Amino acid sequence: MNVSVFPVLSDGEAAPAPMTWPHCPLYGLPWAERQRRRSQAIAALNLSHPSGVSAWEEAAQIAARFLAVPVAVVTTTDGHTEHIHAAVGLSSLGLGNPLSQQRQLSLSAGLGIYVLDSEQTLVIPDAIENSVLAQSELVSTYGIRAYCGVPLMTSQGICLGTMAVMDGRPRPFSDQEIGFLAMAARWGMSEYERQQAASRQPPLAAGSMSLEAIVDRVRLNLISQLTQDLRSPLTTVLGMSTMLSREIYGPLTPKQREYTDIMHGSSQTLIDLVDELIDLSPVEAERSDLVPTTVDIEALGHQVIAALTALAEKYAQTLTLTVEPGETQWSLDQRVVKQILYHLIFGIMHVAGDNSTLRIHACRRGQALALGLWLSNPWMGEGLPTEVIETLHTPAAELAASMASRPLLGLLLSQHLAQRHGGQITVQGSSDSNCRLIVMLPVLDSAVARPAA
Secondary structure: OOEEEOOOOOOOOOOOOHHHOOOOOHHHOOHHHHHHHHHHHHHHOOOOOOOOOHHHHHHHHHHHHHHOOOEEEEEEEOOOEEEEEEEEOHHHHOOOOHHHHHOEEEHHHOOHHHHHHHOOEEEEOOHHHOOOHHHOHHHHOOOOOEEEEEEEEOOOOOEEEEEEEEEOOOOOOOHHHHHHHHHHHHHHHHHHHHHHHHHOOOOOOHHHOOHHHHHHHHHHHHHHHHHHHHHHHHHHHHHHHHHHHOOOOOOOOHHHHHHHHHHHHHHHHHHHHHHHHHHOOHHHHOOOOOOEEEEEHHHHHHHHHHHOHHHHHHOOOEEEEEEOOOOOEEEEEHHHHHHHHHHHHHHHHHHOOOOOEEEEEEEEEOOEEEEEEEEEEOOOEEEOOHHHHHHHOOOHHHHHHOOOOHHHHHHHHHHHHHHHOOOEEEEEOOOOOOOEEEEEEEOOOHHHOEEOO
């Protein structure tokens, strides 16, 4: 767990400018770019207008009770203001205080800016012992002394804001307490995302459907909702296994360490599979419109690779991604491109041999993004498995009707998605050697493209 603790400065010692603390912005992205992505994610999750969020209210109440602190808040930010969507104990900061009534605070007046800047946990045992922090409005006006804040992260790795607990008296925060706060934030965010996904279920057009079709549709939607419901408890299990593996509750024996690592790895794999099922749910599958988005193809590629890392380790395989210099930003439908990459890589990995390296290269070809995928094996040379080539040359109806395996059906889905995006997947080279898949995806109307979430 990355934790930043503000140092106590001696009298007369110059303090760094607030924006330099902590000085490790995520992935080196500038503040403006991270705020752009944050704003897009906030809009996509219907959080643009400040309002209460029941899942976050519950998470704040649990955190305040478990940590025995008087104040807990969950916030998002628009770049200038922290908007409070859930809170416990704001009235304890003074009867009718502006923070309790307006439920917002200037970003420069609070402490959440340091969590947002680093996207790491921030612990302040006593704020008045730091000359810079003592000048913040939370400290000077509302009397906050102790603060512990964690980033509020979406399942896509976007930091929307913070979840923080505060106290009017100095106090330390143990590793166990910090871990619990982080787990409460993950649970609250996961539960809200699940609720948002469920609310997007389209109504049944009963008048134009047969009874059998309606029953099938209901069954599929129930499966989709149950899949989404799996994510919250899995997130909790993953959080607890993380805390155990970091020995927050005490040292582990070698056997306990082995079991904990297995539980952690299995939980992460299950969450990745649940995310894949949600992407393939009837609601998402029926969405026919393409959404132009400014996509960082390098970041998206690494995100897909991270989701398949456990599978690569199982098969002793290596996944590599290269991008042509200066060609990382593209106007594409991010969800469609992510699924194309995921299912192509997943399908190739399942029919590739052990110790193979799957290479993915992104470059420009005219006005289209070209993605090349091929295998490199120390004994077999470079190319593609025969199963992959035959699958892409088999009529879709014939393959879909057969008892084809999930990886091969994934290749078929990728081919369909590429065509839906206005592109295609072709096999380049001979079947003997130097064979590779080429995915051509034309850019969408950049005039209406919006930043990626």
